[in-house]
Amino acid sequence: MEVTVQVAIRAYTFTNTVESVPKARRSVHKILRACKYDSDLIDTALLCTSELVTNAVMHATIAATFTVLCRLQVDMMTIGVVDRDPRLPRKLDICEDDGFGRGLLLVESLSDEWGIEARRHGKMVFVRLKVAAPRTPAELHEPETTPCFT
Numbered sequence: 001m002e003v004t005v006q007v008a009i010r011a012y013t014f015t016n017t018v019e020s021v022p023k024a025r026r027s028v029h030k031i032l033r034a035c036k037y038d039s040d041l042i043d044t045a046l047l048c049t050s051e052l053v054t055n056a057v058m059h060a061t062i063a064a065t066f067t068v069l070c071r072l073q074v075d076m077m078t079i080g081v082v083d084r085d086p087r088l089p090r091k092l093d094i095c096e097d098d099g100f101g102r103g104l105l106l107v108e109s110l111s112d113e114w115g116i117e118a119r120r121h122g123k124m125v126f127v128r129l130k131v132a133a134p135r136t137p138a139e140l141h142e143p144e145t146t147p148c149f150t
Helices: 020-034 039-059 103-110
Strands: 006-015 065-073 076-083 113-119 122-130
Touching: 006 020, 020 039, 020 065, 039 065, 039 076, 039 103, 039 122, 103 113
Parallel strands: none
Antiparallel strands: 006 065, 065 076, 076 122, 113 122
């Protein structure tokens, strides 16, 4: 029987504006850096965060806010963007010259898993990234900063 230990969860709520994209990236970066993940994994997580947040800002315009969730586990991290828009995102058929529409294709290529969870009021679009060097709960705490545990 496989048991996944959940070690930390963070939720960050932002206004549904373009200015929130870098704010969301900084929030996710802060927790991942504090938990001492390697820089390549952090870069991948931040790129996926940017794409998911940008989709929420551009397309989920029903509500004034959205929430970014970080669920950090010993061997996996999940980053999700929750919004109140019931419309589901979809991958587009794009041409080489198109200047948009690559976000979900990029997320799919970078993540170990991605998906959509329907919520009572809206949805969560998420990515899951495997952690190459599994962390122990003790490693996911840096005393000089805010603890990674909630």
